[in-house]
Amino acid sequence: MNELAENRLGCSRTPEPDIRLRKGHQLDGSRGGDNDNHQGDLKPILETSVHSSHQKKVWEGRWRVIPHDVLPDWLKDNDFLLHGHRPPMPSFRACFKSIFRIHTETGNIWTHLLGCVFFLCLGIFYMFRPNISFVAPLQEKVVFGLFFLGAILCLSFSWLFHTVYCHSEGVSRLFSKLDYSGIALLIMGSFVPWLYYSFYCNPQPCFIYLIVICVLGIAAIIVSQWDMFATPQYRGVRAGVFVGLGLSGIIPTLHYVIAEGFLKAATIGQIGWLMLMASLYITGAALYAARIPERFFPGKCDIWFHSHQLFHIFVVAGAFVHFHGVSNLQEFRFMIGGGCTEEDAL
Numbered sequence: 001m002n003e004l005a006e007n008r009l010g011c012s013r014t015p016e017p018d019i020r021l022r023k024g025h026q027l028d029g030s031r032g033g034d035n036d037n038h039q040g041d042l043k044p045i046l047e048t049s050v051h052s053s054h055q056k057k058v059w060e061g062r063w064r065v066i067p068h069d070v071l072p073d074w075l076k077d078n079d080f081l082l083h084g085h086r087p088p089m090p091s092f093r094a095c096f097k098s099i100f101r102i103h104t105e106t107g108n109i110w111t112h113l114l115g116c117v118f119f120l121c122l123g124i125f126y127m128f129r130p131n132i133s134f135v136a137p138l139q140e141k142v143v144f145g146l147f148f149l150g151a152i153l154c155l156s157f158s159w160l161f162h163t164v165y166c167h168s169e170g171v172s173r174l175f176s177k178l179d180y181s182g183i184a185l186l187i188m189g190s191f192v193p194w195l196y197y198s199f200y201c202n203p204q205p206c207f208i209y210l211i212v213i214c215v216l217g218i219a220a221i222i223v224s225q226w227d228m229f230a231t232p233q234y235r236g237v238r239a240g241v242f243v244g245l246g247l248s249g250i251i252p253t254l255h256y257v258i259a260e261g262f263l264k265a266a267t268i269g270q271i272g273w274l275m276l277m278a279s280l281y282i283t284g285a286a287l288y289a290a291r292i293p294e295r296f297f298p299g300k301c302d303i304w305f306h307s308h309q310l311f312h313i314f315v316v317a318g319a320f321v322h323f324h325g326v327s328n329l330q331e332f333r334f335m336i337g338g339g340c341t342e343e344d345a346l
Contacts, residue, residue, distance in 0.1 A: 123148030150189020157182035180224035273325030284314025
């Protein structure tokens with residue numbers, strides 16, 4: 001029974017000091033008359049000893065994964081993932097070492113850690129490549145730089161959250177707020193190059209739409225700072241907030257399609273890539289909110305291919321698709337020389 005209890009707590013068994021007392025004796029050697037009272041006196045000492053032992057095992061990296069039902073409430077997020085969870089680890093050193101262990105968060109960490117490195121390298125390559133711009137090289141690099149900044153911050157906050165959220169309730173709450181803020185920053189940054197090139201010859205609506213998305217994005221960040229926003233029962237609300245923020249792009253898209261015509265929007269305007277990007281984001285968010293596929297296979301997707309991992313993969317894919325689309329927009333603008341005529345005004 002002791003081995004079973006220790007395994008469920010996530011710690012390997014190691015010899016502990018013998019703190020057993022002779023019947024009817026207290027720690028100071030005096031004799032008591034009530035065995036229940038003795039147990040009450042021993043309880044704080046035993047709890048302290050177990051807690052210290054657990055901390056030592058965590059620090060030394062000898063922790064074991066535990067099932068969902070023994071997690072503390074603040075670590076319970078998805079009750080369809082039955083096994084393979086990290087125990088509470090009040091050590092940042094242990095949290096970061098867990099990146100290289102197999103558990104429910106391994107895929108969540110690595111999908112966005114690798115995605116972060118990819119966009120960091122892509123951003124550095126883009127920002128330091130020879131200028132191919134026709135009018136304003138610095139301005140265009142700022143436009144793309146805001147997209148790369150949003151993507152890198154989003155992916156960085158995400159993998160950091162999934163790495164350290166088992167540290168403590170306070171750390172989990174703090175990094176979850178950063179994680180949600182990063183999603184809003186990615187959406188806001190994604191709007192910038194697309195609006196810039198789509199309304200290149202008519203800056204007034206571009207400026208108005210940028211102001212609107214910034215206001216909506218800041219509002220989403222403010223909402224995400226609410227403590228209840230990170231709780232499991234608000235999973236659908238979280239998905240709805242960020243999907244709604246992304247779908248606000250429907251209005252400028254319709255504006256562009258009506259002004260330029262569907263054929264030009266679908267070819268030169270790269271609307272097809274934009275729609276693919278939106279589909280990837282929405283699909284990922286829907287899987288996350290519905291907890292698919294683990295909802296249908298409880299305990300079968302604990303480590304790989306559960307909804308949060310799939311959501312991460314769709315986010316990285318959607319961000320790259322968006323980059324490809326706006327790169328095509330930039331290339332088209334370069335091919336026509338960057339000039340604007342009266343016919344180009346929307």
